[in-house]
Amino acid sequence: MDMINFEALFKISYGLYLVCSGDKNKGNGFVSNTVFQVTANPPQFAACCNKDNYTAEVIKKHGAFSVSVMDKNASAEMFGTFGYRSGKDFDKMANMDIKYGETGVPIVMNDCVSYMELRVVQTVDVGTHLMFIGELISAEIIDDTKEPLTYLYYREVKKGVAPKNAPTYVDKSKLIAKPAQLELKSYKCLACGYIYDEAVESIRFKDLPDDWICPVCGSEKSDFIEI
Amino acid sequence: MDMINFEALFKISYGLYLVCSGDKNKGNGFVSNTVFQVTANPPQFAACCNKDNYTAEVIKKHGAFSVSVMDKNASAEMFGTFGYRSGKDFDKMANMDIKYGETGVPIVMNDCVSYMELRVVQTVDVGTHLMFIGELISAEIIDDTKEPLTYLYYREVKKGVAPKNAPTYVDKSKLIAKPAQLELKSYKCLACGYIYDEAVESIRFKDLPDDWICPVCGSEKSDFIEI
Numbered sequence: 107m108d109m110i111n112f113e114a115l116f117k118i119s120y121g122l123y124l125v126c127s128g129d130k131n132k133g134n135g136f137v138s139n140t141v142f143q144v145t146a147n148p149p150q151f152a153a154c155c156n157k158d159n160y161t162a163e164v165i166k167k168h169g170a171f172s173v174s175v176m177d178k179n180a181s182a183e184m185f186g187t188f189g190y191r192s193g194k195d196f197d198k199m200a201n202m203d204i205k206y207g208e209t210g211v212p213i214v215m216n217d218c219v220s221y222m223e224l225r226v227v228q229t230v231d232v233g234t235h236l237m238f239i240g241e242l243i244s245a246e247i248i249d250d251t252k253e254p255l256t257y258l259y260y261r262e263v264k265k266g267v268a269p270k271n272a273p274t275y276v277d278k279s280k281l282i283a284k285p286a287q288l289e290l291k292s293y294k295c296l297a298c299g300y301i302y303d304e305a306v307e308s309i310r311f312k313d314l315p316d317d318w319i320c321p322v323c324g325s326e327k328s329d330f331i332e333i
Numbered sequence: 334m335d336m337i338n339f340e341a342l343f344k345i346s347y348g349l350y351l352v353c354s355g356d357k358n359k360g361n362g363f364v365s366n367t368v369f370q371v372t373a374n375p376p377q378f379a380a381c382c383n384k385d386n387y388t389a390e391v392i393k394k395h396g397a398f399s400v401s402v403m404d405k406n407a408s409a410e411m412f413g414t415f416g417y418r419s420g421k422d423f424d425k426m427a428n429m430d431i432k433y434g435e436t437g438v439p440i441v442m443n444d445c446v447s448y449m450e451l452r453v454v455q456t457v458d459v460g461t462h463l464m465f466i467g468e469l470i471s472a473e474i475i476d477d478t479k480e481p482l483t484y485l486y487y488r489e490v491k492k493g494v495a496p497k498n499a500p501t502y503v504d505k506s507k508l509i510a511k512p513a514q515l516e517l518k519s520y521k522c523l524a525c526g527y528i529y530d531e532a533v534e535s536i537r538f539k540d541l542p543d544d545w546i547c548p549v550c551g552s553e554k555s556d557f558i559e560i
Contacts, residue, residue, distance in 0.1 A: 114448065115376065115469075117447040118402065119346060119481055119484075120348075121347075142500075145459055152464075175341075228457070230455070233374075234373070245337045247341050254344045273373055
Protein backbone atom coordinates (compact mmCIF):
# COMPACT_ATOMS: atom_id res chain seq x y z
CA MET A 107 0.00 0.00 0.00
CA ASP A 108 1.18 3.47 -0.82
CA MET A 109 1.61 5.91 2.01
CA ILE A 110 0.15 9.35 2.28
CA ASN A 111 2.78 12.06 2.07
CA PHE A 112 0.92 15.09 3.40
CA GLU A 113 3.48 17.37 1.77
CA ALA A 114 1.86 16.41 -1.56
CA LEU A 115 -1.36 18.11 -0.42
CA PHE A 116 0.41 21.45 -0.17
CA LYS A 117 0.60 21.46 -3.98
CA ILE A 118 -3.13 22.07 -4.29
CA SER A 119 -3.69 25.77 -5.07
CA TYR A 120 -6.25 27.85 -3.22
CA GLY A 121 -7.33 31.43 -2.87
CA LEU A 122 -8.39 32.97 0.43
CA TYR A 123 -11.90 34.24 1.00
CA LEU A 124 -14.19 35.71 3.64
CA VAL A 125 -17.33 33.60 3.73
CA CYS A 126 -20.06 35.52 5.58
CA SER A 127 -23.73 35.18 6.43
CA GLY A 128 -26.36 36.58 8.77
CA ASP A 129 -28.11 39.93 8.62
CA LYS A 130 -27.88 43.55 9.79
CA ASN A 131 -28.47 42.56 13.42
CA LYS A 132 -25.92 39.78 13.58
CA GLY A 133 -23.46 38.82 10.90
CA ASN A 134 -20.59 36.38 11.04
CA GLY A 135 -17.90 35.04 8.77
CA PHE A 136 -14.63 33.16 8.53
CA VAL A 137 -11.53 32.88 6.35
CA SER A 138 -11.91 30.00 3.91
CA ASN A 139 -9.54 28.58 1.34
CA THR A 140 -12.04 26.17 -0.17
CA VAL A 141 -14.42 28.15 -2.31
CA PHE A 142 -14.77 26.84 -5.85
CA GLN A 143 -17.05 26.92 -8.84
CA VAL A 144 -19.03 23.73 -9.45
CA THR A 145 -21.04 24.60 -12.57
CA ALA A 146 -21.02 27.41 -15.12
CA ASN A 147 -24.68 27.28 -16.16
CA PRO A 148 -26.14 28.34 -13.83
CA PRO A 149 -23.05 29.67 -12.03
CA GLN A 150 -22.84 27.74 -8.75
CA PHE A 151 -20.13 27.83 -6.13
CA ALA A 152 -19.40 25.63 -3.13
CA ALA A 153 -17.88 26.49 0.23
CA CYS A 154 -16.99 24.09 3.03
CA CYS A 155 -17.60 25.06 6.64
CA ASN A 156 -16.71 23.10 9.78
CA LYS A 157 -19.82 21.97 11.66
CA ASP A 158 -18.34 23.46 14.84
CA ASN A 159 -17.91 26.81 13.16
CA TYR A 160 -20.56 29.35 14.16
CA THR A 161 -20.89 30.50 10.54
CA ALA A 162 -22.21 27.04 9.56
CA GLU A 163 -25.19 27.64 11.85
CA VAL A 164 -25.73 31.13 10.45
CA ILE A 165 -25.62 29.97 6.80
CA LYS A 166 -28.10 27.17 7.58
CA LYS A 167 -30.46 29.69 9.15
CA HIS A 168 -30.22 32.34 6.44
CA GLY A 169 -29.93 30.09 3.38
CA ALA A 170 -27.47 32.44 1.75
CA PHE A 171 -23.86 33.52 2.04
CA SER A 172 -21.39 35.97 0.59
CA VAL A 173 -17.84 35.35 -0.56
CA SER A 174 -15.34 38.23 -0.61
CA VAL A 175 -12.03 37.52 -2.37
CA MET A 176 -9.28 38.72 -0.03
CA ASP A 177 -6.70 41.22 -1.24
CA LYS A 178 -3.06 40.07 -1.35
CA ASN A 179 -2.23 42.92 1.03
CA ALA A 180 -5.08 42.29 3.48
CA SER A 181 -4.12 43.43 6.96
CA ALA A 182 -3.15 41.04 9.76
CA GLU A 183 -6.24 42.19 11.66
CA MET A 184 -8.45 40.59 9.02
CA PHE A 185 -6.94 37.19 9.82
CA GLY A 186 -7.10 37.88 13.52
CA THR A 187 -10.81 38.72 13.29
CA PHE A 188 -12.04 36.18 10.73
CA GLY A 189 -9.49 33.41 11.01
CA TYR A 190 -8.97 32.63 14.65
CA ARG A 191 -11.83 33.94 16.77
CA SER A 192 -15.40 32.71 17.12
CA GLY A 193 -18.13 35.19 16.37
CA LYS A 194 -20.54 33.67 18.89
CA ASP A 195 -20.03 36.42 21.45
CA PHE A 196 -18.21 38.94 19.33
CA ASP A 197 -19.31 41.13 16.43
CA LYS A 198 -16.85 40.45 13.63
CA MET A 199 -18.58 42.99 11.39
CA ALA A 200 -18.16 45.90 13.84
CA ASN A 201 -15.14 47.53 12.24
CA MET A 202 -15.68 46.38 8.67
CA ASP A 203 -16.96 48.19 5.60
CA ILE A 204 -20.12 46.18 4.98
CA LYS A 205 -22.58 46.13 2.09
CA TYR A 206 -25.80 44.16 2.57
CA GLY A 207 -26.82 41.94 -0.34
CA GLU A 208 -30.20 41.21 -1.85
CA THR A 209 -30.64 38.30 0.60
CA GLY A 210 -29.66 40.52 3.51
CA VAL A 211 -26.29 38.87 4.10
CA PRO A 212 -23.32 41.07 5.00
CA ILE A 213 -20.59 41.37 2.34
CA VAL A 214 -17.15 42.52 3.52
CA MET A 215 -15.85 45.21 1.13
CA ASN A 216 -12.60 46.32 2.80
CA ASP A 217 -9.35 44.42 2.11
CA CYS A 218 -11.10 42.57 -0.72
CA VAL A 219 -10.89 42.45 -4.53
CA SER A 220 -14.35 41.23 -5.54
CA TYR A 221 -17.42 39.61 -4.03
CA MET A 222 -20.18 37.17 -4.83
CA GLU A 223 -23.56 36.64 -3.17
CA LEU A 224 -25.05 33.14 -3.26
CA ARG A 225 -28.32 31.48 -2.35
CA VAL A 226 -27.90 27.97 -0.91
CA VAL A 227 -29.45 25.36 -3.22
CA GLN A 228 -27.90 22.22 -1.70
CA THR A 229 -26.14 21.33 1.56
CA VAL A 230 -23.89 18.27 1.51
CA ASP A 231 -22.73 16.56 4.69
CA VAL A 232 -19.08 15.63 4.15
CA GLY A 233 -18.27 14.50 7.70
CA THR A 234 -16.61 17.16 9.86
CA HIS A 235 -17.77 19.85 7.44
CA LEU A 236 -20.92 20.98 5.62
CA MET A 237 -20.53 21.88 1.98
CA PHE A 238 -22.88 24.68 0.98
CA ILE A 239 -23.59 24.84 -2.74
CA GLY A 240 -24.95 28.22 -3.72
CA GLU A 241 -26.35 29.68 -6.90
CA LEU A 242 -24.79 33.01 -7.80
CA ILE A 243 -27.18 35.93 -7.50
CA SER A 244 -24.75 38.82 -7.70
CA ALA A 245 -21.05 39.43 -8.26
CA GLU A 246 -19.00 42.57 -8.52
CA ILE A 247 -15.43 43.79 -8.63
CA ILE A 248 -14.57 45.89 -5.55
CA ASP A 249 -11.14 47.09 -6.62
CA ASP A 250 -9.58 45.90 -9.86
CA THR A 251 -6.14 47.30 -8.95
CA LYS A 252 -5.83 44.75 -6.14
CA GLU A 253 -4.60 41.19 -6.56
CA PRO A 254 -6.30 38.15 -5.02
CA LEU A 255 -4.51 36.60 -2.07
CA THR A 256 -3.56 32.97 -2.55
CA TYR A 257 -3.00 30.39 0.15
CA LEU A 258 0.54 29.85 -1.19
CA TYR A 259 1.36 33.53 -0.70
CA TYR A 260 -0.28 33.48 2.74
CA ARG A 261 1.83 30.48 3.77
CA GLU A 262 5.12 31.50 2.17
CA VAL A 263 5.14 35.27 2.54
CA LYS A 264 2.77 35.92 5.41
CA LYS A 265 3.84 32.70 7.22
CA GLY A 266 0.26 31.85 7.99
CA VAL A 267 -1.05 28.42 8.91
CA ALA A 268 -4.48 26.81 8.66
CA PRO A 269 -6.43 26.79 11.94
CA LYS A 270 -7.46 23.43 13.40
CA ASN A 271 -10.97 23.34 11.92
CA ALA A 272 -9.93 24.17 8.34
CA PRO A 273 -10.40 21.48 5.68
CA THR A 274 -6.71 21.81 4.85
CA TYR A 275 -5.36 21.65 8.41
CA VAL A 276 -2.36 19.34 8.63
CA ASP A 277 -1.32 17.68 11.85
CA LYS A 278 2.43 18.30 11.77
CA SER A 279 3.14 14.94 13.43
CA LYS A 280 1.95 13.30 10.19
CA LEU A 281 4.60 15.01 8.11
CA ILE A 282 7.72 13.01 7.41
CA ALA A 283 10.23 14.06 10.07
CA LYS A 284 13.62 15.20 8.88
CA PRO A 285 16.38 14.26 11.38
CA ALA A 286 17.76 17.80 11.53
CA GLN A 287 14.36 19.06 12.63
CA LEU A 288 14.11 16.94 15.73
CA GLU A 289 15.71 19.46 18.06
CA LEU A 290 13.71 22.37 16.68
CA LYS A 291 10.82 23.83 18.66
CA SER A 292 7.46 25.41 17.95
CA TYR A 293 5.90 28.44 19.61
CA LYS A 294 2.23 29.33 19.66
CA CYS A 295 0.62 32.77 19.68
CA LEU A 296 -1.83 32.81 22.59
CA ALA A 297 -3.95 35.46 20.88
CA CYS A 298 -4.61 33.87 17.53
CA GLY A 299 -3.13 30.37 17.63
CA TYR A 300 -0.49 31.03 14.97
CA ILE A 301 2.40 28.59 15.24
CA TYR A 302 5.98 29.70 14.70
CA ASP A 303 7.68 26.47 13.71
CA GLU A 304 11.47 26.54 13.76
CA ALA A 305 11.46 23.56 11.40
CA VAL A 306 10.13 25.76 8.62
CA GLU A 307 11.71 29.09 9.58
CA SER A 308 15.26 30.21 9.02
CA ILE A 309 15.59 31.91 12.44
CA ARG A 310 15.30 30.37 15.93
CA PHE A 311 12.41 31.91 17.87
CA LYS A 312 14.75 33.14 20.65
CA ASP A 313 16.86 34.95 18.04
CA LEU A 314 13.94 36.97 16.69
CA PRO A 315 14.17 40.68 17.59
CA ASP A 316 12.20 41.86 20.64
CA ASP A 317 9.95 44.02 18.47
CA TRP A 318 9.00 41.07 16.25
CA ILE A 319 5.22 40.64 16.14
CA CYS A 320 2.88 37.80 15.25
CA PRO A 321 2.46 37.90 11.44
CA VAL A 322 -1.21 36.97 11.80
CA CYS A 323 -2.65 39.14 14.57
CA GLY A 324 0.15 41.49 15.55
CA SER A 325 0.60 40.19 19.11
CA GLU A 326 4.00 40.65 20.78
CA LYS A 327 6.74 38.05 21.01
CA SER A 328 6.02 37.68 24.73
CA ASP A 329 2.52 36.45 23.89
CA PHE A 330 4.00 33.22 22.49
CA ILE A 331 4.50 30.01 24.45
CA GLU A 332 6.66 27.04 23.60
CA ILE A 333 4.56 24.04 22.61
CA MET B 334 -31.21 43.74 -7.99
CA ASP B 335 -27.48 43.57 -8.29
CA MET B 336 -26.05 42.40 -11.54
CA ILE B 337 -23.57 39.63 -12.07
CA ASN B 338 -20.24 40.95 -13.28
CA PHE B 339 -18.57 37.79 -14.58
CA GLU B 340 -15.17 39.48 -14.35
CA ALA B 341 -15.52 39.12 -10.56
CA LEU B 342 -15.43 35.34 -10.96
CA PHE B 343 -11.94 35.52 -12.45
CA LYS B 344 -10.69 36.49 -8.98
CA ILE B 345 -11.25 32.98 -7.66
CA SER B 346 -7.89 31.15 -7.55
CA TYR B 347 -7.46 27.64 -8.89
CA GLY B 348 -4.72 25.17 -9.64
CA LEU B 349 -4.73 22.91 -12.69
CA TYR B 350 -4.94 19.14 -12.37
CA LEU B 351 -5.22 15.97 -14.40
CA VAL B 352 -8.17 14.00 -13.05
CA CYS B 353 -7.92 10.41 -14.31
CA SER B 354 -9.69 7.10 -13.87
CA GLY B 355 -10.02 3.70 -15.50
CA ASP B 356 -7.57 0.82 -15.52
CA LYS B 357 -4.65 -0.68 -17.43
CA ASN B 358 -6.86 -1.57 -20.39
CA LYS B 359 -8.55 1.78 -20.74
CA GLY B 360 -7.76 4.93 -18.86
CA ASN B 361 -9.02 8.43 -19.37
CA GLY B 362 -8.64 11.85 -17.84
CA PHE B 363 -9.17 15.56 -18.25
CA VAL B 364 -7.72 18.88 -17.16
CA SER B 365 -9.63 20.23 -14.18
CA ASN B 366 -9.33 23.46 -12.24
CA THR B 367 -11.83 22.54 -9.54
CA VAL B 368 -10.15 20.06 -7.23
CA PHE B 369 -10.32 21.03 -3.56
CA GLN B 370 -10.06 19.59 -0.09
CA VAL B 371 -13.37 19.25 1.76
CA THR B 372 -12.28 17.75 5.11
CA ALA B 373 -8.96 17.18 6.87
CA ASN B 374 -9.96 14.21 9.01
CA PRO B 375 -10.20 11.98 7.08
CA PRO B 376 -8.59 13.82 4.17
CA GLN B 377 -11.26 14.09 1.47
CA PHE B 378 -11.11 15.92 -1.83
CA ALA B 379 -13.78 16.81 -4.36
CA ALA B 380 -13.57 17.12 -8.13
CA CYS B 381 -16.30 18.29 -10.51
CA CYS B 382 -16.78 16.60 -13.84
CA ASN B 383 -19.20 17.51 -16.62
CA LYS B 384 -21.83 14.80 -17.15
CA ASP B 385 -21.01 14.84 -20.88
CA ASN B 386 -17.35 14.23 -20.15
CA TYR B 387 -16.28 10.63 -20.79
CA THR B 388 -14.22 10.64 -17.58
CA ALA B 389 -17.43 11.06 -15.52
CA GLU B 390 -18.59 7.70 -16.85
CA VAL B 391 -15.22 6.11 -16.11
CA ILE B 392 -15.07 7.44 -12.52
CA LYS B 393 -18.63 6.20 -11.86
CA LYS B 394 -17.65 2.74 -13.12
CA HIS B 395 -14.34 2.46 -11.23
CA GLY B 396 -15.32 4.28 -8.02
CA ALA B 397 -11.90 5.87 -7.79
CA PHE B 398 -9.84 8.59 -9.43
CA SER B 399 -6.39 10.10 -9.37
CA VAL B 400 -5.40 13.76 -9.29
CA SER B 401 -2.01 14.83 -10.63
CA VAL B 402 -1.01 18.43 -9.91
CA MET B 403 0.26 19.90 -13.19
CA ASP B 404 3.69 21.45 -13.41
CA LYS B 405 3.90 25.17 -14.20
CA ASN B 406 5.96 24.26 -17.27
CA ALA B 407 3.70 21.45 -18.49
CA SER B 408 3.94 21.12 -22.26
CA ALA B 409 1.25 22.35 -24.66
CA GLU B 410 0.67 18.72 -25.69
CA MET B 411 -0.66 17.96 -22.20
CA PHE B 412 -3.44 20.52 -22.70
CA GLY B 413 -4.05 19.32 -26.24
CA THR B 414 -4.45 15.73 -25.03
CA PHE B 415 -6.30 16.19 -21.74
CA GLY B 416 -8.03 19.52 -22.20
CA TYR B 417 -9.69 19.54 -25.58
CA ARG B 418 -10.12 16.02 -26.91
CA SER B 419 -12.52 13.28 -25.87
CA GLY B 420 -10.97 9.98 -24.84
CA LYS B 421 -13.90 7.93 -26.09
CA ASP B 422 -12.10 6.74 -29.19
CA PHE B 423 -8.57 7.77 -28.33
CA ASP B 424 -6.07 6.51 -25.75
CA LYS B 425 -5.00 9.57 -23.79
CA MET B 426 -2.60 7.47 -21.71
CA ALA B 427 -0.64 6.16 -24.71
CA ASN B 428 2.33 8.53 -24.54
CA MET B 429 2.23 9.26 -20.83
CA ASP B 430 4.40 8.07 -17.97
CA ILE B 431 1.74 6.19 -15.96
CA LYS B 432 1.80 4.64 -12.51
CA TYR B 433 -1.16 2.45 -11.53
CA GLY B 434 -2.58 3.06 -8.06
CA GLU B 435 -3.87 0.66 -5.43
CA THR B 436 -7.37 0.95 -6.95
CA GLY B 437 -5.97 0.28 -10.42
CA VAL B 438 -6.52 3.82 -11.69
CA PRO B 439 -3.86 5.40 -13.91
CA ILE B 440 -1.86 8.25 -12.38
CA VAL B 441 -0.07 10.60 -14.79
CA MET B 442 3.49 11.19 -13.56
CA ASN B 443 5.03 13.30 -16.36
CA ASP B 444 4.63 17.09 -16.35
CA CYS B 445 3.29 16.87 -12.78
CA VAL B 446 4.44 17.93 -9.30
CA SER B 447 2.54 15.54 -7.02
CA TYR B 448 -0.39 13.14 -7.10
CA MET B 449 -3.22 11.84 -4.97
CA GLU B 450 -5.33 8.71 -5.34
CA LEU B 451 -8.90 8.81 -4.06
CA ARG B 452 -11.74 6.37 -3.52
CA VAL B 453 -15.18 7.83 -4.25
CA VAL B 454 -17.30 8.00 -1.08
CA GLN B 455 -20.05 10.31 -2.30
CA THR B 456 -21.29 11.56 -5.69
CA VAL B 457 -23.27 14.80 -5.70
CA ASP B 458 -25.42 15.85 -8.65
CA VAL B 459 -24.88 19.59 -9.10
CA GLY B 460 -26.72 20.02 -12.41
CA THR B 461 -24.51 19.98 -15.49
CA HIS B 462 -21.72 18.35 -13.44
CA LEU B 463 -21.18 15.50 -11.01
CA MET B 464 -19.10 16.25 -7.96
CA PHE B 465 -17.06 13.24 -6.90
CA ILE B 466 -15.99 13.33 -3.25
CA GLY B 467 -13.12 10.95 -2.63
CA GLU B 468 -11.26 9.79 0.45
CA LEU B 469 -7.50 10.06 0.08
CA ILE B 470 -5.79 6.68 -0.03
CA SER B 471 -2.35 7.72 -1.23
CA ALA B 472 -0.42 10.89 -2.00
CA GLU B 473 3.13 11.50 -3.07
CA ILE B 474 5.43 14.21 -4.36
CA ILE B 475 6.62 13.46 -7.90
CA ASP B 476 9.16 16.27 -8.25
CA ASP B 477 9.63 18.83 -5.50
CA THR B 478 11.72 21.13 -7.71
CA LYS B 479 8.66 21.83 -9.87
CA GLU B 480 6.02 24.45 -9.13
CA PRO B 481 2.28 23.84 -9.38
CA LEU B 482 0.55 25.43 -12.36
CA THR B 483 -2.22 27.85 -11.46
CA TYR B 484 -5.19 28.82 -13.58
CA LEU B 485 -4.09 32.46 -13.35
CA TYR B 486 -0.70 31.60 -14.83
CA TYR B 487 -2.35 29.44 -17.48
CA ARG B 488 -4.66 32.32 -18.46
CA GLU B 489 -2.16 35.16 -18.24
CA VAL B 490 1.08 33.57 -19.38
CA LYS B 491 -0.01 30.57 -21.41
CA LYS B 492 -3.09 32.43 -22.76
CA GLY B 493 -5.27 29.41 -22.18
CA VAL B 494 -9.04 29.43 -21.89
CA ALA B 495 -11.52 27.09 -20.22
CA PRO B 496 -13.22 24.68 -22.62
CA LYS B 497 -17.02 24.79 -22.95
CA ASN B 498 -17.79 22.03 -20.45
CA ALA B 499 -15.60 23.38 -17.62
CA PRO B 500 -17.30 24.62 -14.45
CA THR B 501 -15.53 27.94 -14.91
CA TYR B 502 -16.33 28.43 -18.60
CA VAL B 503 -17.48 31.98 -19.26
CA ASP B 504 -19.62 32.87 -22.22
CA LYS B 505 -17.82 35.98 -23.45
CA SER B 506 -21.09 37.60 -24.51
CA LYS B 507 -21.92 37.90 -20.81
CA LEU B 508 -18.85 39.98 -20.06
CA ILE B 509 -19.38 43.71 -19.98
CA ALA B 510 -18.44 44.91 -23.45
CA LYS B 511 -15.91 47.69 -23.67
CA PRO B 512 -16.62 49.95 -26.67
CA ALA B 513 -13.07 49.66 -28.00
CA GLN B 514 -13.43 45.90 -28.17
CA LEU B 515 -16.42 45.84 -30.46
CA GLU B 516 -14.41 45.76 -33.66
CA LEU B 517 -12.07 43.06 -32.38
CA LYS B 518 -12.31 39.50 -33.64
CA SER B 519 -11.78 36.00 -32.32
CA TYR B 520 -10.06 33.10 -34.01
CA LYS B 521 -10.46 29.44 -33.16
CA CYS B 522 -7.90 26.65 -33.44
CA LEU B 523 -9.53 23.86 -35.42
CA ALA B 524 -7.33 21.26 -33.76
CA CYS B 525 -7.96 21.97 -30.09
CA GLY B 526 -10.64 24.62 -29.90
CA TYR B 527 -8.40 27.27 -28.35
CA ILE B 528 -9.76 30.77 -28.94
CA TYR B 529 -7.43 33.66 -29.75
CA ASP B 530 -9.49 36.64 -28.66
CA GLU B 531 -8.21 40.02 -29.83
CA ALA B 532 -10.18 41.65 -27.02
CA VAL B 533 -7.80 40.14 -24.49
CA GLU B 534 -4.59 40.07 -26.55
CA SER B 535 -2.27 42.95 -27.30
CA ILE B 536 -1.67 41.91 -30.93
CA ARG B 537 -4.18 41.55 -33.76
CA PHE B 538 -4.33 37.97 -35.04
CA LYS B 539 -3.30 39.02 -38.56
CA ASP B 540 -0.21 40.74 -37.14
CA LEU B 541 1.06 37.59 -35.43
CA PRO B 542 4.20 36.20 -37.11
CA ASP B 543 3.72 33.36 -39.60
CA ASP B 544 5.59 30.93 -37.37
CA TRP B 545 3.28 31.66 -34.43
CA ILE B 546 1.72 28.46 -33.11
CA CYS B 547 -1.30 27.62 -31.00
CA PRO B 548 -0.22 27.97 -27.34
CA VAL B 549 -2.33 24.96 -26.39
CA CYS B 550 -1.71 22.28 -29.02
CA GLY B 551 1.04 23.68 -31.22
CA SER B 552 -1.05 23.89 -34.41
CA GLU B 553 -0.06 26.41 -37.08
CA LYS B 554 -1.58 29.84 -37.57
CA SER B 555 -3.25 28.59 -40.76
CA ASP B 556 -5.25 26.09 -38.68
CA PHE B 557 -7.24 28.96 -37.15
CA ILE B 558 -10.56 30.26 -38.45
CA GLU B 559 -12.29 33.54 -37.68
CA ILE B 560 -15.37 33.01 -35.51
